[in-house]
Amino acid sequence: MSHDNVQKMRIQAAVLRESGAELKVEDVLLEAPRPTEVRVRVVASGVCHTDMVVRDQLFPTPMPIILGHEGAGIVDAVGSAVTTVKPGDHVVMTYMSCGLCLPCETGHPAHCTHMHPLNFGGGRLDGSASSCSCESHAPIHDHFFGQSSFSTYAIANERNVVKVAKEAPLELLGPLGCGIQTGAGSVLNALKVEAGSSFVAFGAGAVGLAAVMAARVAGATTIIAVDVTPSRLELALELGATHVINSRDENPVERIQQITAGGANYSLECSGRAEVLRQAIDALATLGTCGIVGATKFGTEVAFNINDVMIPGKRIMGIVQGDVVANAFIPKLVDLYLQGRFPFDKLCKFYEFDQVNEAMADSERGVTIKPILRMPALTAA
Incomplete structure (x- = not known):
C-alpha cells in the first residue's frame, strides 16, 4: 500500500x-x-x-x-x-x-x-x-x-x-x-576517566555538569568546572566538583595547572568556543586527553601550539553523543539516577x-x- x-x-x-x-x-x-x-x-x-x-x-x-x-x-x-x-x-x-x-x-x-x-x-x-x-x-x-x-x-x-x-x-x-548522555558518555565511555585522576569541564551547562557528575561516578579525585556564571559553578560544587573557576576572574589554564600541580589528565570542551578549546588543550598534563563536544558553526577553526601538543603527548579527541551505544548506556544512567548517584x-x-x-x-x-x-x-x- x-x-x-x-x-x-x-x-x-x-x-x-x-x-x-x-x-x-x-x-x-x-x-x-x-x-x-x-x-x-x-x-x-x-x-x-x-x-x-x-x-x-x-x-x-x-x-x-x-x-x-x-x-x-x-x-x-x-x-x-x-x-x-x-x-x-x-x-x-x-x-x-x-x-x-x-x-x-x-x-x-x-x-x-x-x-x-x-x-x-x-x-x-x-x-x-x-x-x-x-x-x-x-x-x-x-x-x-x-x-x-x-x-x-x-x-x-x-x-x-x-x-x-x-x-x-x-x-x-x-x-x-542527547545532552546528558553526551557529557556522561564522554567521561565514562570515550575518555574513560579513571579513579584518582583529574578532570576539567570547560562549560558548566547541561553537558558539562553531566560530565562533572560522571567524573564523580568514575572516581576522579580532582574535578574542576570552568564557567562564567556563578550559579552554575555553585551547582557544579553541589554535583561533585572539587574546584570551580570563573574564567572572567582568573586565567583558567594557570589556575588548573596550580590545582593539579602541572595539568589535568582529562579535559572536556563543552562551550563550542574556539578560544576555550585552546584553553582546554593548554590545561592538560603530559599524556593528557582533551575531548571536544561543544557544537560550533561549520568551518570554525582553532590554533594551538603544535610542539606543546606533540612533545608532551597530548591527545585531542572529537566525541559525538559520548561515543556510546545508547541502548546499553541510557539504562545505566537511569539506574545511577534511581540510586541517587547521578x-x-x-x-x-x-x-x-x-x-x-x-x-x-x-x-x-x-x-x-x-x-x-x-x-x-x-x-x-
Whole structure:
C-alpha cells in the first residue's frame, strides 16, 4: 500500500519555517510507522543547545522542519518488523544511526558514516518525511535526530528508541538521549576517566555538569568546572566538583595547572568556543586527553601550539553523543539516577509545550540549564 494512502494522525508539532524565527505550534498530519519504525506518544522533550544551533541554521537543515531530539514517551504503535519494543513500553529517543557502516558495526554508532543525513537531513535516508501540513498537505521535514520530538507524537526507528524502566520518572528522562548522555558518555565511555585522576569541564551547562557528575561516578579525585556564571559553578560544587573557576576572574589554564600541580589528565570542551578549546588543550598534563563536544558553526577553526601538543603527548579527541551505544548506556544512567548517584534532575526545569520559545530563550540566557517541554495529551483526530 502506498504511504500516501495510509490514514494519517493529526498531531501538534513545533515547526521552524525560517532561519532564526520562533517555532510555531501547528496542527500536523503524521503517517503510520513503516516496518522498522515506532510511533511514540511524546510525554516530554528536553531542549538542547543543538536545537538553537539548527534554529539559527549554524548547522544547516532543510525547512520547514520539526525540531526536538531529547524525547521520552510511550510506544503507541510499531511497524511489522519491530521486535525489541511493543505498545505501552516507556522509551527514550536518542540519535539515529544506520547500523551497517563500519563505525556502527564496530561499536561506534554515534560516529555513523550517515550521521549527518540521518540526524540533520530532515527525513529518512531515502529523503521521505512522515509529517505534512494539515492545510496544504505540503511535506514538513522531520526525523530530526531520527525523532523530531517537539511534537505530541513522533515517528522514530527501532534503532533509536531505548526501553527504560517504568519506575523511572518518564517526563524527566528525555535529556538522557542527547545532552546528558553526551557529557556522561564522554567521561565514562570515550575518555574513560579513571579513579584518582583529574578532570576539567570547560562549560558548566547541561553537558558539562553531566560530565562533572560522571567524573564523580568514575572516581576522579580532582574535578574542576570552568564557567562564567556563578550559579552554575555553585551547582557544579553541589554535583561533585572539587574546584570551580570563573574564567572572567582568573586565567583558567594557570589556575588548573596550580590545582593539579602541572595539568589535568582529562579535559572536556563543552562551550563550542574556539578560544576555550585552546584553553582546554593548554590545561592538560603530559599524556593528557582533551575531548571536544561543544557544537560550533561549520568551518570554525582553532590554533594551538603544535610542539606543546606533540612533545608532551597530548591527545585531542572529537566525541559525538559520548561515543556510546545508547541502548546499553541510557539504562545505566537511569539506574545511577534511581540510586541517587547521578542527580541530573537538579539541572532541569519544566515548561509547557506552548512555551517552547520561552524555554529556548531561558536556556540561551542561562536562566535554565536544561529545559524540558511537557506535551499535552492528545488523541488521533
